[in-house]
Amino acid sequence: MFLRGERVAQISETGLVTERPLTEIHRGALKLPEPYASCSEAALDLHVPYTSTxxxxxxGDRCLDWExxxxxKYEGPVTGLPDFGKYLPDYYRSDVDAVMQVAGTPWKTLLIKGERCAIIAWGKGVEYDxxxxxxxxxxxxxxxxxxxGGFDDALMLYAGGNNRTVFIKGDQAMDFHWIDGPTKIGTWAQVLPGLGALPAEYRALRLPAAGRFAGTAAEAQDDERVELRIDLEGPVPVVSGDLFSVSDGAYKNSFVLDGSALTQPVAWPVTIAGTAKYATDTSRTMxxxxxxxxxxxxxxxxxRSAPDGSNPTTYACAYVSRFLRTIDWEIDYVAQTRPVGQYATTDHPRPPGLDKRIMTxxxxxADAGIELRTAGTANEVAVSEAGADVMWSTAELHAAMMRHFSLYxxxxxxxxxxxxxxxLAESDGTASGSDGIMFDSNDAFPRQGTATFYDAMKDVDYLGTRNELFTYIHEIGHALNLAHSFxxxxxxxxxxxxxxxxxGDKSFMNYQDEYKGDPTTKEGDGLGAFWSVFTWQFTPGELRHLRHGFYADVAMGGKPFMTGGAHLPALAPPAPSRSGLHVRLSGSESFSHGEPVTVEIKLSLDGSRQAAEAINDLTPGGSHLTVLITDPAGEVRPFQPIVRDCGHPRRVTLDAGTPALYGSAYIGYGAGGFTFPEPGTYRLQARYRAPDGSTVVSPDHLITVNPPADDTDRAAGDLLLGSQQGTLLVLRGSDAPQLADGNAALDRLIADHPDHHLAVYARMVKGANAGRHxxxxxxxxxxxxxxxxxxSIAQLAAVVETTLDxxxxxxxxxxxxNETMRRLARAHARGGDLKQADAVLDQLVDTFRDKHVPPPVLATIAEQAEATRTQLHDQT
Structure with a gap:
């Protein structure tokens, strides 16, 4: 039987027996449920003569045992199939080329992947691998x-006590006896007439159009090996490679070459030549x-040679894989959650170009040419009963990654x-609506981890749907240094x-609910419109990055998120926005040596209309706000935070009742390290993406970073300038042992310079971290x-006292x-003093009333205080 969607063709050795829907053969014995009726990718025959069929x-990664x-009899993950799943080796849990039952017994399964194979004896274990x-x-x-190896299919036959298999590879087939060896190699029809009788749609070939090779330089003095990618899937062939030292494995350089179009069909061997682009300049550009x-x-x-062909280095490379890159993916999940499942495209009306298939x-x-190889099984992590709030701060996730990631x-x-x-917990300790984040928490080796949030996806009805699967893929795209479409x-x-x-990108890197369709084709906007056109793919530009991006630009631990090389020479101003919105940066204009640089953000109406739609996402870690920084030398770069948050920001109507939205961002430390490493004047500009897709540009906000005023100023500032201290400021503290030196520096700042104005920042970090589980x-x-x-109370109270002095x-x-005072109230409540917690919240409102903030702002602060008060009383 050959499966193609919901139809099946049955052949004998000599011809076609039948071709019809799978559910109609054998008198309806296979009236299977979806997705197996139309998306089955393989089947094992467990027929036991005179007993059962x-x-x-x-x-995908699920199976149906049907008698x-x-x-x-069973439906669920393949790894849970009784007597079979627990024995399945990791290597064969994805992208297997062929799977079949060994002839003569229904209880041995042969799996083939590449040039390897495994035999699993049901109920016993792995017999061969x-x-x-x-x-x-x-x-x-x-x-x-x-x-x-590299077969497209395999048929298990039986020949008088000798196992016999017909292997299919491209347009060739091989009749193979396990003991005697190959007996015939030729076209499908030559090897097995029944194969030649298959309808054309069942004979579509899985001819690979890309492959990865590896080899070393023939010239020993070059001490180089190359990982070479050859890609014939686009309009022109693309060759790219990464160069490493043989002696110590160190990365040296990367290149990419676009060749000239090849004649079709391709006549092998093929030569692709030209001038390549390198990550680092070299004389060997040919x-x-x-x-x-x-x-x-x-x-x-x-x-590789100089443009005139001189100084050549030659590498003899052997085939490695049809995948252009391979990633080991380790996944854990907290108790009462579960890892993502799969999606059958038959569950919904399919857009043009999307086949009936299982998506994982x-x-x-794999469709993008990337092998995501599961590193072991998904591990369930138990949670202690000791009062755990099931919210995770970015500090806790960062610490968990460094400690529990076995491949880290x-x-x-x-x-x-x-x-x-x-x-996910917000910085003020309240629950975030984020679906997922990508960690970018180390300026030297970023992008090594992602987190998705089960309860947040449950809130928006994503669990068990295609949106949940989309979220996983989206976050992994960020880890591979893909930015949001917009x-x-x-x-x-x-x-x-x-x-x-x-x-308008039909991509995993867009937001489904913010999709904007093509108005000329009346596609529509939003979630429904997106799914009506999305074919589960990345854009061509994103594919180019995944398949051929320079090693450090793509690999985890490489360059910081959204950084691909040179500084921005200039960023052209976008077209004027007609959104009716105005964005402004404000705050201190002068910062001392080591002082954390924070800016305040205000989004308001621009006066052109009485009301306008806005998104309440005013953090550089979100998706709607970017802060551009021009340094004293005139170089421009966007601030990149160490954590990227993908959630569901709310739409808000700005009007007379709600004239503005406010935010605050610490931008002193990000994915590239310290943002303001040298004294001087820096120019800051905010760019806000309005709901209509336009970009709102703020007026410039100038800040000056001053050199140390004296030795004490230098000593205090230096205690805030380590990368660990920068991470702690972003995360509002952490218990991670990998950040112990940073915590020690903050303790020293408080102990040695208690009256210095920078001590307040160390107290804020230590108090915030102490006040939470x-x-x-x-x-x-x-x-x-x-x-x-x-x-927590001692440190946070000192922050409030200093600030209000x-x-x-x-x-x-x-x-x-505002955030600190609400944290202080929570600390008092945790300590059992609700009266003092209420007093802090009352003081919060009085403080901002005395500051004469605008009435709508004061109303928002009062609402925050009352919401916190209600929460604390309910918890108590």
């Missing part, structure tokens, strides 16, 4: 070189690649960690936006360090003060 149908005349050519039967050692085939057994010869995270990246290293590597947590012009260097300011992911589950309310200019900005 059973098949296991496989769709004729009885029905479903190695190269095809190393199997014990004599015939396997006789496999010809071009038929040693690249030539000769390849004989993109399949197992294929070889490629790479030559791995399948989406301070290095560039193709390793990624994901965790399914409950809910922020590509903020990449360093900038990239062009797609249709309608990027909101801290969740630590260990080998035994999640351990909870309960809140230290005494320390009229005799000094020290202290935090208004928005941070």
């Amino acid at each position: 059973r098949h296991v149908f496989i769709a 004729w005349g009885v029905g479903q 190695d190269l095809l050519t190393k199997r014990g039967e004599a015939g396997w050692k006789k496999l010809p070189e071009h038929m040693r 690249v030539s690649v000769k390849v004989d085939k993109l399949a197992p057994g294929g070889t490629a010869t790479l030559t 995270v791995q399948a989406a990246f 290293r301070d290095a560039r590597q193709w390793k990624l960690w994901s965790i399914v947590a409950n809910r 922020t590509k012009d903020s990449i360093n260097p900038p990239q062009p936006l797609g249709p309608r300011g990027g909101y 801290f969740l630590t992911l260990t080998d035994n589950g999640v351990e909870v360090r309960t809140a230290d309310t005494d320390t 009229p005799s000094t200019d020290a202290g935090v900005d208004n928005i941070t003060l």
